[in-house]
Amino acid sequence: YERLSYESLHNQQCMKDIVLGRRIGFYRLKEQIGSGNFSQVRLGTHLLTHNKVAVKILDKIRMEHKVRRLLSREISTMESLHHPNIIRFYEMIETLSKIFIIMEYASEGELYTRVSSDGKLPEDEAKMIFAQIISAVQHMHNKSIIHRDLKAENVFFANRVTVKVGDFGFSNYCEPKQLLSTFCGSPPYAAPELFNESSYYGMYVDIWALGVLLYFVVVGHLPFRADTIGILKKCINDCDMEIPEHVSGACQFLIRSILRLEPTDRLTLDEITRTEWMNGCHYPKALSSPSNLETIPKLEEHPSEEHLETRRRLYELGISEEHITYALNKQCRSSVAGTYQIVLHQIQKDK
Numbered sequence: 604y605e606r607l608s609y610e611s612l613h614n615q616q617c618m619k620d621i622v623l624g625r626r627i628g629f630y631r632l633k634e635q636i637g638s639g640n641f642s643q644v645r646l647g648t649h650l651l652t653h654n655k656v657a658v659k660i661l662d663k664i665r666m667e668h669k670v671r672r673l674l675s676r677e678i679s680t681m682e683s684l685h686h687p688n689i690i691r692f693y694e695m696i697e698t699l700s701k702i703f704i705i706m707e708y709a710s711e712g713e714l715y716t717r718v719s720s721d722g723k724l725p726e727d728e729a730k731m732i733f734a735q736i737i738s739a740v741q742h743m744h745n746k747s748i749i750h751r752d753l754k755a756e757n758v759f760f761a762n763r764v765t766v767k768v769g770d771f772g773f774s775n776y777c778e779p780k781q782l783l784s785t786f787c788g789s790p791p792y793a794a795p796e797l798f799n800e801s802s803y804y805g806m807y808v809d810i811w812a813l814g815v816l817l818y819f820v821v822v823g824h825l826p827f828r829a830d831t832i833g834i835l836k837k838c839i840n841d842c843d844m845e846i847p848e849h850v851s852g853a854c855q856f857l858i859r860s861i862l863r864l865e866p867t868d869r870l871t872l873d874e875i876t877r878t879e880w881m882n883g884c885h886y887p888k889a890l891s892s893p894s895n896l897e898t899i900p901k902l903e904e905h906p907s908e909e910h911l912e913t914r915r916r917l918y919e920l921g922i923s924e925e926h927i928t929y930a931l932n933k934q935c936r937s938s939v940a941g942t943y944q945i946v947l948h949q950i951q952k953d954k
């Protein structure tokens with residue numbers, strides 16, 4: 604740790620790598636793995652732990668005020684979520700011109716790509732994946748966070764059988780009874796009230812999107828398709844969809860019970876888990892030791908075994924209790940806090 608910190612400030616090659624965009628903080632930056640409207644996403648490796656990470660890079664100069672607001676929400680919502688099926692946030696690094704969001708890397712691509720290239724998933728597989736997504740959304744809603752952009756493009760495979768929900772760019776904090784008014788998300792996944800009402804309840808909008816997502820996964824294409832937004836809006840308002848016969852009765856029932864025009868008529872997440880189709884599914888639980896910078900326990904606060912193990916591994920990397928205390932007292936993001944998150948998460952994943 605000391606060597607790396609020293610190098611970043613004094614080593615010529617290292618400084619050149621930083622200038623040329625090959626390194627940031629404790630991360631080596633590698634190839635681009637994706638891009639968005641305002642961002643570029645690159646693969647990174649943590650130089651101390653060697654963990655792979657995804658690094659979302661945003662150009663501050665091109666960023667309008669609105670995008671900055673969305674970004675700070677994206678970071679704060681991601682930071683408060685700790686679930687095996689949600690992309691984990693590790694660290695944010697800000698330079699004069701750029702913002703780097705360091706997060707968990709899901710290496711096996713988007714659910715969208717899997718279904719688009721291989722076709723619909725067998726129902727047994729779809730069920731296993733849908734249960735993980737439901738569990739992730741339950742965790743968000745329990746924390747009063749709504750995603751507002753749930754779609755197959757934002758569900759990533761970490762391996763053949765584990766998925767992670769990501770892209771919290773439109774997420775927001777929202778109490779169950781709180782009305783919202785900004786149209787967010789992708790039109791084919793949009794609930795009817797988003798087109799018709801001036802305000803809506805966030806959780807019902809997420810649940811509708813889950814119905815569209817389930818349809819997409821078991822059928823292989825979206826339920827509402829149209830060439831113009833006007834026609835799409837009409838399809839959604841009429842709930843004009845056909846479910847092919849190959850879809851089992853229990854799954855059809857579930858899709859129809861989610862995609863109900865009246866938000867309060869839609870099944871709740873709990874009710875979804877109790878439907879016949881979801882019978883016997885496994886719902887991964889939220890991680891036991893949540894931690895953002897504010898909740899990393901100090902040593903005198905009797906940390907849990909996971910936190911003690913994290914510290915033991917950090918000591919081996921040259922990060923002492925003194926470094927940790929200093930980072931915690933500073934109350935701002937630092938490479939020590941970032942490394943802490945990566946190591947803690949690795950321990951939780953190994954478990």
Ligand SMILES: Nc1ncnc2c1ncn2[C@@H]1O[C@H](COP(=O)(O)OP(=O)(O)OP(=O)(O)O)[C@@H](O)[C@H]1O
Nearest residue numbers: 636637638639640641642644657690707708709770
């Ligand atoms: N954690 C991750 N692991 C693996 N790949 C990722 C990860 N995050 C993003 N990607 C890839 O990078 C691409 C761009 O992501 P990003 O969040 O920047 O933009 P987007 O959501 O696709 O677009 P928009 O700008 O409209 O939000 C994604 O489509 C995905 O393929």
